[in-house]
Amino acid sequence: MANQSIIQFKNVTKQYDSDPPVLKSVNFAIERGKFYTLLGPSGCGKTTILRLIAGFTQPSEGDIFFNGEKINHVPANKRQVNTVFQDYALFPHLNVFENVAFGLRIKKLKKETIEAKVKEALSFVNLDGYETREIREMSGGQRQRVAIARAIVNEPEVILLDEPLSALDLKLRTEMQYELRELQRRLGITFIFVTHDQEEALAMSDEIFVLNEGKIQQSGSPTDIYDEPINRFVADFIGESNIVSGKMIHDYLVEIVGRQFDCVDKGFNPNELVEVVIRPEDLEITSVERGKLIVRVDSQLFRGVHYEISCYDQNGNEWLVHSTKKAAVGDEIGLYFEPEAIHVMRFGETEEEFDKRLEAYTAGDGHGE
């Protein structure tokens, strides 16, 4: 079947021993050839999802499908999946060639085939000529590439990467982000990458699944998730946000900090209590007269590209502003923002309901263009 999901989770629950479930009826579908990221705080179940896909553990309830076939009980070594582990799990007593060749030797491939495949895999990760190097002589970034070569040499349909960059320093990490993204495009293999770092997820992914408390909170492209977070957790976890409580007076009119503002959000009940997000880069520093909000500057940090300015309104809400303009600590200033900068979130909305409501915006009725 064309366009069939390569991996699908249907109501997958995972419980270890008698602990509360780590995953609670998780559903998702992974399409072939894309770069996916599982993003969430430590302990939210990211590694558990990878282990379920790889076959290192089984679901307590629900089903896992691979190319449309149920694989709950297919052993790990029979799955078309390879994992790059967090600590790389390279064999320290084997050289680079033998580390990459390991799986092929187990499969008892011919010597010449193994040589050709290992050479090709090493070339893919820019390690031509490193065959006889010892693992201990390789840098962190090179070890990372050996681990990836060892995964791709088996020509799996899916590569799982469990926080592979978290041990690297910032500069190398950024380089490896580019390399991995580029490698995925060249190979055309499905990558499922795990990180707790939201910037990394935004930079690398075609699709992000945001996980928390055993559930996928939201899935979508980096821009979808950044621009239209479904709830406070996602808004807070992905990028920096100002989140205040508010009330939808009616569609397209929201009240925050005791004042009413035009917005582009609709599909709410009259006077429904909501949460309102405005991103720091969407707030503009202006005069008190022109300001939609009046705030006092509490502190200011220079971040290289912009100033990060923290302000408080008269109700005690903090407003974080990213601005190329400087402010003076202690001053009263105005903050200006466009109606589009306001993003209204409904309490307890499911992803299905949320998507439906958002689709109605884009279907459009001429408002807020």
Ligand SMILES: Nc1ncnc2c1ncn2[C@@H]1O[C@H](COP(=O)(O)OP(=O)(O)O)[C@@H](O)[C@H]1O
């Ligand atoms: N083999 C196991 N036995 C018992 N509990 C486990 C096991 N593996 C993971 N857990 C628990 O499941 C939760 C999720 O773990 P994990 O999937 O590793 O999270 P993440 O990778 O997002 O940090 C944690 O509370 C962890 O302690």
Ligand SMILES: [Mg+2]
């Ligand atoms: Mg983990």
